[in-house]
Amino acid sequence: QVQLVESGGGLVQAGGSLRLSCTASGSIGSFTAMAWFRRAPGKQREWVATITSARTTVYLDSVKGRFTISRDSAKNAVYLQMNSLKPEDTAVYYCKGVRIGVDYWGQGTQVTVSS
Secondary structure (H helix, E strand, O other), X not given: OOOEEEEXXXXXXXXXXXXXXXXXXXXXXXXXXXXXXXXXXXXXXEEEEEEEOOOOEEEOHHHOOOEEEEEEHHHOEXXXXXXXXXXXXXXXXXXXXXXXOEEEEEOOEEEEEEO
Protein backbone atom coordinates (compact mmCIF):
# COMPACT_ATOMS: atom_id res chain seq x y z
CA GLN A 1 0.00 0.00 0.00
CA VAL A 2 1.49 3.31 -1.10
CA GLN A 3 1.39 6.14 1.40
CA LEU A 4 2.05 9.80 0.75
CA VAL A 5 2.92 12.10 3.62
CA GLU A 6 2.99 15.88 3.31
CA SER A 7 4.94 18.23 5.52
CA GLY A 8 6.22 21.78 5.58
CA GLY A 9 3.03 23.72 6.07
CA GLY A 10 2.68 26.50 8.59
CA LEU A 11 1.86 30.13 9.21
CA VAL A 12 3.64 32.75 7.14
CA GLN A 13 3.16 36.43 6.42
CA ALA A 14 2.13 37.63 2.98
CA GLY A 15 5.16 37.80 0.72
CA GLY A 16 6.87 34.98 2.54
CA SER A 17 7.86 31.50 1.38
CA LEU A 18 7.22 27.90 2.33
CA ARG A 19 8.45 24.62 0.91
CA LEU A 20 6.07 21.69 1.06
CA SER A 21 7.33 18.14 0.86
CA CYS A 22 5.51 14.97 -0.10
CA THR A 23 7.30 11.75 0.72
CA ALA A 24 6.18 8.40 -0.67
CA SER A 25 6.52 5.11 1.16
CA GLY A 26 7.73 3.55 -2.06
CA SER A 27 9.48 4.66 -5.20
CA ILE A 28 7.91 7.67 -6.90
CA GLY A 29 9.39 6.40 -10.13
CA SER A 30 6.34 4.18 -10.45
CA PHE A 31 4.06 7.22 -10.52
CA THR A 32 3.03 8.54 -13.91
CA ALA A 33 2.56 11.97 -12.44
CA MET A 34 2.48 13.69 -9.10
CA ALA A 35 0.53 16.79 -8.26
CA TRP A 36 -0.38 19.26 -5.57
CA PHE A 37 -3.94 20.28 -4.83
CA ARG A 38 -5.39 22.61 -2.24
CA ARG A 39 -8.69 23.19 -0.49
CA ALA A 40 -9.38 26.64 0.87
CA PRO A 41 -11.97 27.14 3.63
CA GLY A 42 -15.47 26.88 2.19
CA LYS A 43 -14.21 26.02 -1.29
CA GLN A 44 -13.79 22.93 -3.41
CA ARG A 45 -10.46 21.25 -3.84
CA GLU A 46 -8.37 22.95 -6.52
CA TRP A 47 -5.52 21.62 -8.61
CA VAL A 48 -2.29 23.61 -8.19
CA ALA A 49 0.56 21.95 -10.10
CA THR A 50 1.63 18.70 -11.74
CA ILE A 51 4.98 17.13 -12.55
CA THR A 52 5.19 14.09 -14.80
CA SER A 53 7.71 11.28 -14.78
CA ALA A 54 9.38 13.14 -17.67
CA ARG A 55 9.58 16.20 -15.37
CA THR A 56 7.13 18.20 -17.43
CA THR A 57 5.45 20.76 -15.17
CA VAL A 58 2.11 22.51 -15.40
CA TYR A 59 0.72 25.18 -13.07
CA LEU A 60 -2.51 26.85 -12.12
CA ASP A 61 -2.44 30.33 -13.63
CA SER A 62 -2.70 32.09 -10.29
CA VAL A 63 0.49 30.44 -8.98
CA LYS A 64 2.64 30.64 -12.12
CA GLY A 65 5.90 32.41 -11.43
CA ARG A 66 5.44 32.02 -7.67
CA PHE A 67 5.27 28.24 -7.12
CA THR A 68 7.67 25.58 -8.36
CA ILE A 69 7.01 21.85 -8.30
CA SER A 70 9.95 19.47 -8.37
CA ARG A 71 10.74 15.84 -7.64
CA ASP A 72 13.69 13.94 -6.22
CA SER A 73 13.46 10.29 -7.14
CA ALA A 74 16.39 9.36 -4.91
CA LYS A 75 14.43 10.63 -1.91
CA ASN A 76 11.02 9.47 -3.18
CA ALA A 77 9.81 13.02 -2.71
CA VAL A 78 7.98 15.78 -4.49
CA TYR A 79 8.23 19.39 -3.42
CA LEU A 80 6.27 22.59 -3.84
CA GLN A 81 8.31 25.73 -3.36
CA MET A 82 5.92 28.58 -2.70
CA ASN A 83 7.19 32.15 -2.90
CA SER A 84 5.46 35.51 -2.71
CA LEU A 85 2.63 33.93 -0.81
CA LYS A 86 -0.72 35.69 -0.67
CA PRO A 87 -3.58 35.37 1.82
CA GLU A 88 -5.63 33.69 -0.90
CA ASP A 89 -3.09 30.85 -0.93
CA THR A 90 -4.34 29.84 2.51
CA ALA A 91 -5.55 26.25 2.26
CA VAL A 92 -4.87 22.66 3.14
CA TYR A 93 -2.41 21.40 0.54
CA TYR A 94 -2.58 17.79 -0.64
CA CYS A 95 -0.17 15.66 -2.59
CA LYS A 96 -1.47 13.19 -5.16
CA GLY A 97 0.30 10.44 -7.03
CA VAL A 98 -1.10 8.59 -10.04
CA ARG A 99 0.04 5.05 -10.68
CA ILE A 100 -1.52 2.60 -13.12
CA GLY A 101 -4.71 4.63 -13.18
CA VAL A 102 -5.04 4.75 -9.39
CA ASP A 103 -4.89 7.97 -7.38
CA TYR A 104 -3.06 8.09 -4.07
CA TRP A 105 -3.55 11.01 -1.70
CA GLY A 106 -1.74 12.31 1.31
CA GLN A 107 -3.46 13.59 4.43
CA GLY A 108 -2.73 17.25 3.74
CA THR A 109 -0.74 20.03 5.36
CA GLN A 110 -2.15 23.40 6.42
CA VAL A 111 -0.76 26.60 4.90
CA THR A 112 -1.94 29.87 6.40
CA VAL A 113 -0.86 33.21 4.95
CA SER A 114 -1.54 36.26 7.08
CA SER A 115 -2.01 39.72 5.60
